[in-house]
C-alpha cells in the first residue's frame with residue numbers, strides 16, 4: 001500500500017467521517033464498558049490514540065473517565081483538524097512509521113482503531129515496535145477478525161490496504177512482538193486485540 005495514496009484518501013474522507021463520529025463513539029464506548037476492566041488504566045492514566053482519525057476511539061475513553069489524559073496522532077492533516085476543531089480533542093499530525101517524539105514507557109495505554117489492516121506487514125511491524133516502546137504494559141488494537149466478509153472485502157479493495165493478508169496472518173503475527181494477546185470479539189467481523197508488551 002502506498003502511504004501517499006492512503007493519506008490522500010483519508011484527507012478526502014475526513015469530511016464524511018464526521019457524519020459517523022457519534023455512532024463510532026457509541027460503538028467504542030460499548031466495547032469499553034464490556035471489556036475495559038482488562039485494560040488496567042489508572043486514574044488520570046495517559047492514553048495515546050494512534051491513527052486517531054477524527055478521534056472517536058480516544059473520545060470514548062475520555063467519556064468513560066474524564067480524568068484520563070487522552071491524545072491522538074494521525075498522518076492525515078484533515079483528520080487531525082476535525083479531531084481538534086470539531087471534536088475538541090488533543091491531537092497532532094504525525095507518522096507512526098517515522099517514530100514518535102514520546103519517551104519510552106510514556107503511556108498507560110496505546111490504542112489504534114482500524115489502523116493495522118491498512119498497512120502492509122513491514123509497516124505493521126514498525127508500528128508494533130514503536131507502540132511497544134512508548135506503552136507501559138498494553139497496546140490495544142481494534143481491527144478486523146480473521147473471518148473474511150464480502151462487504152468488507154469491497155470496502156477494503158477500495159482502501160487498497162492489506163486487509164486480505166492481514167486477516168490471514170493475525171493473530172499469529174502479534175506473537176513476534178508481544179508476550180501475550182487476548183482477543184475479545186466485538187461482532188462477526190471485528191475484534192479487540194489486547195497485546196501485552198514484553199518486559200523491559
Ligand SMILES: C[S@@+](CC[C@H](N)C(=O)[O-])C[C@H]1O[C@@H](n2cnc3c(N)ncnc32)[C@H](O)[C@@H]1O
Nearest residue numbers: 010051052053074075076094095096097113114
Ligand atoms: C480507518 S481510519 C480509522 C480512524 C480512527 N481510528 C477511527 O476509528 O475512526 C485509519 C486512520 O489511520 C491513519 N493512519 C494511517 N497510517 C498512519 C501512519 N503511518 N501514522 C499515523 N496515522 C496513520 C489514517 O490517516 C486514518 O485516519
